Amino acid sequence: FIYKWNNSKEIIELPGPEYYDNKVPYEGIYIDYVNSLRQVSNGDIVNIAYTHRSKASGRMHKKSDYTAAVQDVADGLVDMAVGPFWITGERLKMTSFFTAPLLMDKSYLVVPRQGGTEESISIQFQKVMLPFSNELWILILGTIIFAAFLSVLLSDQFESASSSDKRHMPPR
Numbered sequence: 001f002i003y004k005w006n007n008s009k010e011i012i013e014l015p016g017p018e019y020y021d022n023k024v025p026y027e028g029i030y031i032d033y034v035n036s037l038r039q040v041s042n043g044d045i046v047n048i049a050y051t052h053r054s055k056a057s058g059r060m061h062k063k064s065d066y067t068a069a070v071q072d073v074a075d076g077l078v079d080m081a082v083g084p085f086w087i088t089g090e091r092l093k094m095t096s097f098f099t100a101p102l103l104m105d106k107s108y109l110v111v112p113r114q115g116g117t118e119e120s121i122s123i124q125f126q127k128v129m130l131p132f133s134n135e136l137w138i139l140i141l142g143t144i145i146f147a148a149f150l151s152v153l154l155s156d157q158f159e160s161a162s163s164s165d166k167r168h169m170p171p172r
Helices: 029-040 055-060 065-074 089-094 121-129 134-167
Strands: none
Touching: 055 065, 065 089
């Protein structure tokens, strides 16, 4: 999403000297997005300086560079942070606002059922049938039976036609 290249033309993955060097430009889809916003702002957005999160916020929030970047906004070191941020409780406590998300992740929490209740075979079978209505299941079953009937009927006709062709062929 946002990245820098090192001298070997590899993406910098861990913060090091090149990461903290503002002469090495950032690239990526979010940089392109902000540059597009600047172009359509009719001069309201003039100067954008892309920089790294501070080393202090990185020490303060070792588990998340994104939380460290929000800390820099909260401390007034930068005006905004751009990236694929999740809005978390910890980050909301640091600042009073987040823009409307550009993308939404659908996350689901799946946990085992408490008590380990066993379900009968009939209940499990009913759950398998739930994706479709009863009428649709009848239509599916009818289509399968009709296709099987046609298959048997047509295979008998092809067999009789091929055997009659063999009877009328001249001997070699």
